[in-house]
Amino acid sequence: MPNPVDPFFEAYDREEFAYGDVPSAPLAAYLEQVAPPEGGRAIDLGAGAGRDTLALAKAGYDVVAVDLSPRGAERIDQRAREAGVASRVETVVENVCQYPLSTNAYDVICATTVLDHLTAEEARQLWQRMTAGLRQGGLLYVEVHTTEDPGSDQPPGNGSDAPVSETAAEVIHYFQPNQLARWASEEDARLRILRYEERLEWDYTHGPEHQHGKAILLAVRAGAHPPWYGQPAAFPRR
Secondary structure, three states: OOOOOOOOHHHHHOOOOOOOOOOOHHHHHHHHHOOOOOOOEEEEEOOOOOHHHHHHHHHOOEEEEEEOOHHHHHHHHHHHHHHOOHHHEEEEEOOOOOOOOOOOOEEEEEEEOOHHHOOHHHHHHHHHHHHHHEEEEEEEEEEEEEOOOOOOOOOOHHHOOOOOOOOHHHOOOOEOOOHHHHHHHOHHHOEEEEEEEEEEEEEOOOOOOEEEEEEEEEEEEOOOOOOOOOOOOOOOOO
16 A cells, blocks of 8 residues: 555565666766766765665765655665665655755766656756756766656657556656756756767566656766766777
8 A cells, every 4th residue: 555655665665676776877887987076975866765876875975865755765774784885875854845955065966757756846946956056077967757658648658558657656747858958958057968868768676567758867067078988988998
């Protein structure tokens, strides 16, 4: 039965971690290529059960993991202890809209499928606080569900016969084609896009297999030029 206080409790309470233990691929590729600055700070908004939080901590960042799910926070703490990075991880059980993001404070801001769990207005407001919170040279990683998702109430997703995620009811705002890219291209965002794509993907990490439509953004603060060779790295030095 769904938990009204923690709608993701059942998914995070399973022995096998919901959403898996493999970090988001573009973020993982960046972390492999670009070393964190000394004392690097990261924040994982909508951290879930912590797959990206743990990757950031293992890479050397001090990470704040923010999520509404108390059970998710417990699993992150558990995983951080097991991985030997507990000293680098702080969990906060709070609505991401209420969490006070400081300006010019973070070397990495990660938001994997959280902007789409907010209303369009809330998502826009959080986006603006995220871009303001990024330090010079900082990285922004964002992943959202799009209208291609079979759970969407809009075309083309609503015409799909692919199976829908068990947690699709928690997605409030499906992003339109290119919407996230347009946000990142606005002058006020002060971003330089390293990678952007919209795609379909099959998800086997929680509940019955299902399909998603996703938009994925990897960007840095405008003026930053890290040693990024792509995903996968296309022509790195031998």
